[in-house]
Amino acid sequence: MATKRLIYFSAAELRVYRRTRSALASEARFSADEAGIEAFRGFLGRHRGALFYVVADLAGEDFHEDQIPFLRGAERRTVIERRLAQRYRDTRLAAAISLGVVKDERRNERLLLASFTNAQQFTPWLDALAEAGTKLAGVFSVPMLAPALAARLAGRQARCLVVSVDRAGLRQSFIDNGRLRFARLEPTVNLAPDALALFVRSETARLAQYLGTLRVLPRDGTPLKVLVVAPRGERARFEQALLSDAHLEFVTTELPEAQGRVGLRSAPQDSFAETLYLHLAARIPPKEQFAKREERRGYLLWQLQRAVAAAGIAGLAACALYAGVIWVDILSVRGQIDIQQRESRNAADRYASITRTFPVTQTTTDNLKATVNEFRKIAARSASPEGTLAHLSAVLEQFPEFELDNLTWQIGKTDAPESRANAAATRAKPAATVDQSVELLEINGRVNAAQRSDYREITEKVERFAEALGSNPAYRVVRTRLPFDVASEGTLTGDVGAQETGEAPRFTIVLAKRLP
Template sequence: MLTRYLHYLDQEGLTSYRSAGGRLAFVARHATGAEGVATFSQWLQTADKTTHTLLANLADEGFQNDSIPYVAGSDRKALITRKLAQQFHASPYVTSLSLGREREGRRDERILYTGITRPGALDPWLTELQGREAALNALYTPALLTQALLGLLRPEVPQGLIVSFCRAGIRQTYFEQGSLRFSRLSPAPEGDFSSWGEACLRETQKTLQYLSGQRWITRNTRLPVWLLLARQDFAPLLAAVEQAAQLEFHLVNLNTLCQAIGHREQLTNSDSQPLLMRLALRESRAPQLAPEASRRIHRFRQARQLIFALGVLAGLALGLSALKHYMDGRELQQQRSQLLAEIQSENLRYQQLLASLPAQPAPLDSLRSVVEAEARLHTRAIPPQAALLPLSKSLERFPDIELLQLEWDAGDAASTTSPARLVLNISAALPVAAASDPRTALQRIQAFFADLRPRVNELVLQEQPFDAESDKTLRSDAETLRKRPEFKLRLAISKERP
């Protein structure tokens, strides 16, 4: 169970509470002065080593609005630090809030500087916390919790005043566009909260005059005011403030707000201290006033917790990774065993099939090489029609030429180095009548040769029917006239067509 300490500081002293399991339990009360600081120091010696949060509800609180040139990064931080030192030169308990950029001119950034103007009210308590190495995570004021309070109220107007009661006095907080602009704590009147109506009206009218003087509102503007009260105090407070001019009061049930943030006890009066303490415990991103030196132990614990958390995450990730690798390895081992069993079964089946086959005429390796050579032959060989088709086209153009004999040779088609090649050896003849005119017969053969030549890769006229040398005369004897003029060609086709 997460345990934290919350210390509530007002003008009467410091009250310590212990937060555990969603409940706030009173621990100790330390009065203002040296005696109270001494009892607080003794209590810190026995307190749990956990986180401490300090909520200071004091009247010594200053607010300054200013504008700075729009810069970012380290330049902005240095500029704001210098401005804080000028505004609150004697106090280390300071911070700043950005109010957005101006709409006109250079569009400078509007900054609210706030801090504790009397640091002596805080120094003894923070000195003890730092001396006992207590982990202080934040120093809040009720004004710095305005953003969280507005998240509960959800006002529908851009500006207004929130009034709350506590034993320290009447707290009035002015907001504008969802951001804190000003807050003041006036002394507490005598009597019960139900009798504080007149004092509340008087102090609210003072705040109204101050806002008008600062020109944050015009003189004719009706200012909405939210009163945080217990339901039993609605009637007496409303009766005292309902006749106020320029003020528009809205009553808010304090119990409803407390229950919305997890406070389980029912409030019996209009004291807003439980609400403020719950908001302080719940808030983690609100601006706070504790200097870095006072938060050093908290920073160390955060770093240690972060390292521990990263170590746990790393260990968990490594464990999950190891488990995944183990499961993957186990699955692979199962797959390997299954594959080995399948391989053994297939080998056994293969051996049984071999045993059932008749005896082979040659060894299996020799048959395999023959089959592979035959496959390569079919893959690389050129079909005869690749050469017969161009030959048939030329024969159709020369019907007087008769094909007598044709032989084809595919070469070494099984070779992987020599190119595939198909060779046709052709024997053909002209009609017998062509023998009477040798010159015309040779011209006819040359024409057939010229027609076939473009369709093949290689074409050679190997033999002619007549001797056609240039120094001899073409003549025909009686025997030659009775024979058909025959000639021979060699035709070649390769994979690469011209």
């Protein structure tokens, strides 16, 4: 990870700090004159290409609220640049801080335009950074970092004042809903601790009165919370001098405690609250800053290189992970192959041991296999009465009045000769006879639930039963013998039905099914 160097720029001097993880160490100090600029150039020559953050703590700051139409992208940047050019002559160090959207009939965005009244004092220092090819992350001011400090000292507040004693003087920043609204810097001129505490009290009251005249503070009487960062060992004096009243509520935090809250573990002993802002600039830099995109080109290219390198490392890690998964799968497949090969060898050994116990035959194993296959085919083509009986059973479910006496199943041909008497008693049915073997099922039974003398009803029932048996395309009715002799060769006398025995009328049906 690149070492970050933080530049603290004040009216009197320029200090360079080196940040390593969560510690700040003083590295160099340069006076604000030509000699200091030359010395600074020599310092940059020894650290060419380094990463720098600039934090300015100057009294000559200008803040102006403005509104622009709610825009996005390039149009918004164009409008902001136009407003900055209208407000300031030198826009090299000018920024616009968004204060949110105004919810009225016309949706506008509120902006806080910020710059320095004397931006020329930065020019030689920024030129030296550009000539040395450094990576400039940004140019920030202490007020820009005040909202982040307020959030770590007291959480998110609706309105508060952040007051800190810096090396440049007494810094006061007014925060409204987490956004900077106003800031000022007053020199302390080496005041004694007691005088410094009283000075903080008087200047805070003056600033609150000024904000009230601007109608920035509400008039509901709610006291304004003042977050004060006292120097080392001065908390007791500050708390004694800074007594809360109906307008101001003071919350005093000593510098070491404040450093712990922002995550700064180590800082120079002779430093003041500026170390808090420097640490926040390197850790969580705000989105808005003063440097233009052209001045930050080296930093942006460095970020792009890091992103590409990170993407490459991530891709390499993903490829390595995928290769590891594939390698594990290969090892698993190899293990399965070994297991299958062992099982195959064991099966072959068992088969060989079993075949050795077979009796010696006069033919080969292949001939035996062919014989078994042919036997299975013959068995599959062998006739069985099971299917025909199942068909008969299904039809009998529809005719409960029929009772079977006996069934005769055989393999035969449908063109077998019949006696003349049988031919005369058989009701002719259209059925093609083929000279081939078929399954023949002779069904002998009787018809119950009908009067013996009702010839027509009995005949119709037997015929319907025969039609039901022949409704399946696999079967056909070869012969049907009705209970009565209705052939034209018979003699019909007047005493038909006189000799009734009381038995149910009997019938005979021969059903044929083609062999498979």
